[in-house]
Amino acid sequence: MKFTMAEENYIKAVYHLQHGQEVVSTNALSAELQTKPASVTDMLKKLKAKKIISYEPYRGVKLSAEGRKVALGIVRKHRLWEYFLVDKLQFGWDEVHEVAEELEHISSNKLIDKLDEFLGHPKFDPHGDPIPDSKGKIIAQPQEQLSGALLHTPVQITAVGSQSTELLELLKHKGLQMGTRLEVKKVFDFDGSLELRIKNQQVVTVSRELASVLFVKSL
Amino acid sequence: MKFTMAEENYIKAVYHLQHGQEVVSTNALSAELQTKPASVTDMLKKLKAKKIISYEPYRGVKLSAEGRKVALGIVRKHRLWEYFLVDKLQFGWDEVHEVAEELEHISSNKLIDKLDEFLGHPKFDPHGDPIPDSKGKIIAQPQEQLSGALLHTPVQITAVGSQSTELLELLKHKGLQMGTRLEVKKVFDFDGSLELRIKNQQVVTVSRELASVLFVKSL
DNA sequence: ATAAAAATTTAGGTTTGTCTAAAAATAAAT
DNA sequence: ATTTATTTTTAGACAAACCTAAATTTTTAT
Ligand SMILES: [Mn+2]
Ligand SMILES: [Mn+2]
Ligand SMILES: [Mn+2]
Ligand SMILES: [Mn+2]
Numbered sequence: 174m175k176f177t178m179a180e181e182n183y184i185k186a187v188y189h190l191q192h193g194q195e196v197v198s199t200n201a202l203s204a205e206l207q208t209k210p211a212s213v214t215d216m217l218k219k220l221k222a223k224k225i226i227s228y229e230p231y232r233g234v235k236l237s238a239e240g241r242k243v244a245l246g247i248v249r250k251h252r253l254w255e256y257f258l259v260d261k262l263q264f265g266w267d268e269v270h271e272v273a274e275e276l277e278h279i280s281s282n283k284l285i286d287k288l289d290e291f292l293g294h295p296k297f298d299p300h301g302d303p304i305p306d307s308k309g310k311i312i313a314q315p316q317e318q319l320s321g322a323l324l325h326t327p328v329q330i331t332a333v334g335s336q337s338t339e340l341l342e343l344l345k346h347k348g349l350q351m352g353t354r355l356e357v358k359k360v361f362d363f364d365g366s367l368e369l370r371i372k373n374q375q376v377v378t379v380s381r382e383l384a385s386v387l388f389v390k391s392l
Numbered sequence: 393m394k395f396t397m398a399e400e401n402y403i404k405a406v407y408h409l410q411h412g413q414e415v416v417s418t419n420a421l422s423a424e425l426q427t428k429p430a431s432v433t434d435m436l437k438k439l440k441a442k443k444i445i446s447y448e449p450y451r452g453v454k455l456s457a458e459g460r461k462v463a464l465g466i467v468r469k470h471r472l473w474e475y476f477l478v479d480k481l482q483f484g485w486d487e488v489h490e491v492a493e494e495l496e497h498i499s500s501n502k503l504i505d506k507l508d509e510f511l512g513h514p515k516f517d518p519h520g521d522p523i524p525d526s527k528g529k530i531i532a533q534p535q536e537q538l539s540g541a542l543l544h545t546p547v548q549i550t551a552v553g554s555q556s557t558e559l560l561e562l563l564k565h566k567g568l569q570m571g572t573r574l575e576v577k578k579v580f581d582f583d584g585s586l587e588l589r590i591k592n593q594q595v596v597t598v599s600r601e602l603a604s605v606l607f608v609k610s611l
Numbered sequence: 612a613t614a615a616a617a618a619t620t621t622a623g624g625t626t627t628g629t630c631t632a633a634a635a636a637t638a639a640a641t
Numbered sequence: 642a643t644t645t646a647t648t649t650t651t652a653g654a655c656a657a658a659c660c661t662a663a664a665t666t667t668t669t670a671t
Binding site (some may be wrong): 261262263264267272274276279281287352 | 483506
Binding site for chain 4 (some may be wrong): 400417418419429430433434448606
């Protein structure tokens with residue numbers, strides 16, 4: 174089945190918001206997509222008619238099996254293009270999201286499979302998020318929050334929980350990026366801020382807000 | 393100024409049809425874009441209001457200076473993406489047109505300039521058409537038709553006058569492509585067909601129709 | 612349990628880009 | 642110079658995707 178760009182954006186948004194949550198609300202979608210709740214309701218009816226979601230008025234929405242497959246296809250395109258932009262065209266990891274937001278809607282499957290091959294079948298995008306393979310299989314990530322990491326234990330940044338320019342600007346400033354090794358030196362109970370030592374380098378302080386959107390794995 | 397995908401497709405179509413012709417007709421545009429003449433008229437009014445074209449009812453249409461600049465930007469994107477698909481992703485030259493038809497509408501200028509650099513600033517696309525540079529400068533091509541070439545004079549194919557799958561399939565079958573060297577051995581007056589010898593290889597026969605959409609330069 | 616607040620849907624519009632059918636203008640033929 | 646044919650425009654509709662304002666349902670607070 175074919176989908177319009179607007180439909181694809183809604184499907185992907187449901188997919189992202191569904192993580193953790195059982196069902197996704199109209200308001201959550203309207204915030205994510207920067208549209209009004211009334212517009213969301215219109216689109217949900219359309220997607221229900223196409224059997225992409227299950228939806229009962231006032232009860233929230235879930236992807237169907239088919240919908241999940243479609244969503245993973247879009248996520249795959251988005252993340253492969255991001256990888257291309259950073260790895261081949263030398264974009265900064267904080268500059269790629271908006272461009273990929275357009276590129277993910279190019280329809281050719283042949284294109285995306287050839288791109289995947291050209292890039293060497295990467296497993297993670299520049300933000301550390303896993304890239305689904307051509308069959309829709311995706312690596313489930315443990316997603317351990319930095320804010321919950323043990324003291325004095327070496328960890329590595331594996332993902333960031335947002336693509337906002339603001340977040341990425343802050344990370345750049347602090348000298349943090351995908352793959353950065355560090356350990357937590359101290360946690361301050363007053364405001365939840367953390368003091369980190371970056372591998373063989375300086376000590377930086379990060380807020381509770383920042384620590385909660387950084388994901389790490391132990392080394 | 394920003395343009396919708398539909399507007400960009402109309403602007404590019406006017407640009408292409410304007411070659412040779414002084415003004416472009418409503419019917420020509422409707423044929424090129426596979427829409428009805430009434431739809432074309434609607435869009436022409438909109439593009440006139442945006443000062444992209446000059447247009448008087450029943451009198452045909454021309455690009456303004458601004459419109460030409462916009463058109464060259466779209467053509468640049470289209471041809472750079474075609475080059476990318478063939479050179480980096482190993483697409484056949486007969487498979488790239490439709491995909492580029494979508495990719496040409498990705499809006500980021502930074503993307504297209506980085507892509508240009510990544511590709512090494514190519515001057516011609518896989519069909520032999522010149523690629524405008526970032527300032528909109530485009531190499532004017534002499535466009536000598538094969539059907540008018542001298543006998544027994546070595547020439548090289550520099551461009552094809554159509555992107556249709558049918559044409560490209562025929563060329564592939566005959567063993568003809570961009571850069572192929574050949575000479576005309578004989579012209580048959582009865583049907584205008586030509587006998588060609590491909591450099592150090594076999595002799596092939598091509599119809600008058602085919603010879604008129606193949607462009608060559610003398611060696 | 613009721614009232615107030617929040618979330619969601621419905622009703623009625625707008626813009627963009629398309630269409631068909633009919634009218635008007637231009638071009639070609641007699 | 643008329644008539645006929647072709648091209649183009651106008652008029653009126655429609656689907657997609659959005660909006661605002663009002664009505665409805667659900668949730669939360671009293
Ligand atoms: Mn998108
Ligand atoms: Mn990403
Ligand atoms: Mn196009
Ligand atoms: Mn081309």
